[in-house]
Amino acid sequence: MTVALETVLARAGLKVTADEFLSLVEDAANRLTPPQKDPAARFTESERAALTEVGLDLAPYDDGEEDPRARTVAEQAVLWDTALSVAQAADRVGVDTSRIRHRVAARRLIGWKGRGGWRLPAWQFTDNDVLPGLETVLTALPGDQPALVVANFMTTPQEDLAIGDRPVSPREWLMAGGNARRVADLASTIGTPA
Known part of the structure; x- marks a missing residue:
């Protein structure tokens, strides 16, 4: 994986080793909130009703679903x-x-x-x-x-x-x-x- 990652980083023009980049990704992930399989669990009953009413999907994530934090972590590491x-x-x-x-x-x-x-x-x-x-x-x-x-x-x-x-x-x-x-x-x- 290291060679493939170094190739991607070089093509993107990022002057960082694979290990340094992975450290950046880990730091960015640690700064975000922990993964929450059930987004509705963070809200009260009335908050869930209001959020659902405006069209937000608060259904629990499937195990096969992409973690919504992944793109943010990658963007943060590149930034x-x-x-x-x-x-x-x-x-x-x-x-x-x-x-x-x-x-x-x-x-x-x-x-x-x-x-x-x-x-x-x-x-x-x-x-x-x-x-x-x-x-x-x-x-x-x-x-x-x-x-x-x-x-x-x-x-x-x-x-x-x-x-x-x-x-x-x-x-x-x-x-x-x-x-x-x-x-x-x-x-x-x-x-x-x-």
Whole structure:
């Protein structure tokens, strides 16, 4: 399995050994809630009724069913592995490391503190700078959103952002010179009911 995993990691451009990646996966899985075969068990009778009424399926998982945490764990591991350290971000942007820390503190960059120090998601950088319009977007973004939610939003095509007739991700939109205010308006709705 190690050779197959190393092949997949290399094709995906992830600079991590199979053992390191598996350690990231284990860490991500441990941070999530434990598997729950019966989702309804977490709720009171009235909560179950309300959730079922709006269409949520609270039926117990079958043994053959995929664990819904698996994709999140994999995405979290990739997000962590591709994130930049403060020093890497400073080198990329051409500033001192203290300037990067200041930007994180001022919410002009996002990051999280983990083993080994601060990590900053790579999607918010270009080859030699910060993503154009990022500060406008981050200002509008609800502050309670996890890094993985923000990363998925910024890297997933959105119907409201199109280049030609092709929906693009907010990151791609900003890289192409699109209006940051449009992305900020979309970002401001993350975590709110549809």
